[in-house]
Amino acid sequence: MTDQAESVRTGTAVEPVPPKKKGFAFSLDSRLLALTGVLVILCIVGQVTRPDQFFTEGNISTILRLAAAIGVVSVGMTFVIIAGGIDLSVGSIVALSSVWLTTLATQSYGPWVMILCGLLVGLGCGLVNGILVSYGKIVPFIATLAMYVSARGLAERISGRRTQVVSEAGFLEFFRGDLLGIPVLIWMFALVFAVGWVVLNRTTFGRRTYAVGGNAEASRLAGINVKRHTALVYGVAGLCCGIAALMVVARTTAGASTNGMLYELDAIAAVVIGGTLLTGGRGSLIGTLIGVLIFTVLSNIFTLNNLDTDIQNIAKGVIIVLAALLQFRSVKKTKTST
Numbered sequence: 231m232t233d234q235a236e237s238v239r240t241g242t243a244v245e246p247v248p249p250k251k252k253g254f255a256f257s258l259d260s261r262l263l264a265l266t267g268v269l270v271i272l273c274i275v276g277q278v279t280r281p282d283q284f285f286t287e288g289n290i291s292t293i294l295r296l297a298a299a300i301g302v303v304s305v306g307m308t309f310v311i312i313a314g315g316i317d318l319s320v321g322s323i324v325a326l327s328s329v330w331l332t333t334l335a336t337q338s339y340g341p342w343v344m345i346l347c348g349l350l351v352g353l354g355c356g357l358v359n360g361i362l363v364s365y366g367k368i369v370p371f372i373a374t375l376a377m378y379v380s381a382r383g384l385a386e387r388i389s390g391r392r393t394q395v396v397s398e399a400g401f402l403e404f405f406r407g408d409l410l411g412i413p414v415l416i417w418m419f420a421l422v423f424a425v426g427w428v429v430l431n432r433t434t435f436g437r438r439t440y441a442v443g444g445n446a447e448a449s450r451l452a453g454i455n456v457k458r459h460t461a462l463v464y465g466v467a468g469l470c471c472g473i474a475a476l477m478v479v480a481r482t483t484a485g486a487s488t489n490g491m492l493y494e495l496d497a498i499a500a501v502v503i504g505g506t507l508l509t510g511g512r513g514s515l516i517g518t519l520i521g522v523l524i525f526t527v528l529s530n531i532f533t534l535n536n537l538d539t540d541i542q543n544i545a546k547g548v549i550i551v552l553a554a555l556l557q558f559r560s561v562k563k564t565k566t567s568t
Contacts, residue, residue, distance in 0.1 A: 306470030314510030324490030332485030356468015443510030
């Protein structure tokens, strides 16, 4: 009798541990190697097409700074998708957080209040999503779609559809500054990624996230409060959106209701390309990181070569389709081997 069956029979709580399947582990490692190869090939293409600009300190810094905000959002999206959910509202939450922290009233209290405001707005929106999904039993697609519309509309209402310029010098000096010669935005991305990796791979919260995404009912029978955990996972995604809003405001020196436009699509694409299953239960933040870098480097190459954005979007679509087909093949191979 398995531990899970024994726990159901005796009424004791045994927390499920995500199963380790050698076949999937091998395919996942192969995927990461393949993704790394794609990233290397893109870098070679960038160097060949623009040898005078691509591998320069300024361009590398630009790529990483552009990847920072969407990368932080993708970290939160990875948690949500591994837990078996989806979040279509991340871009709108970034917009709302950026607008709220740049109002004249908020800026009058100084940089720390601006930072706190951005983080709390993002966290609050994420928790609302989580409560609607877990306790309200609304399908994640519908709940987050409602937040997508509502948050963007509220951002437009607060800002009056006008760009709110940051006048707080302390805020800009810190977030647009450097630390050991590296932009603060890149340090923030690295810190969020490191914390996310540790939480996902080395803590009980991470193990429960995999368990809930793999089998929510079995997790509930094993003693996990699935509803509360789901709400917290969406809260993590919202907090990441708040952090990303700070980064976007720092980079553009303004808050606007158009900030974060299409972030939800880019984040989901990066997560899927990185190997995280849309059905939940499996995923990797390292894969998500590589996915974010692939898209950012691709956009940079098109920008340096003055190519049309429509061709860029076609290329992104092809990459997403290939990643989805590879994911389907990996899952099918795993099921066959077991």
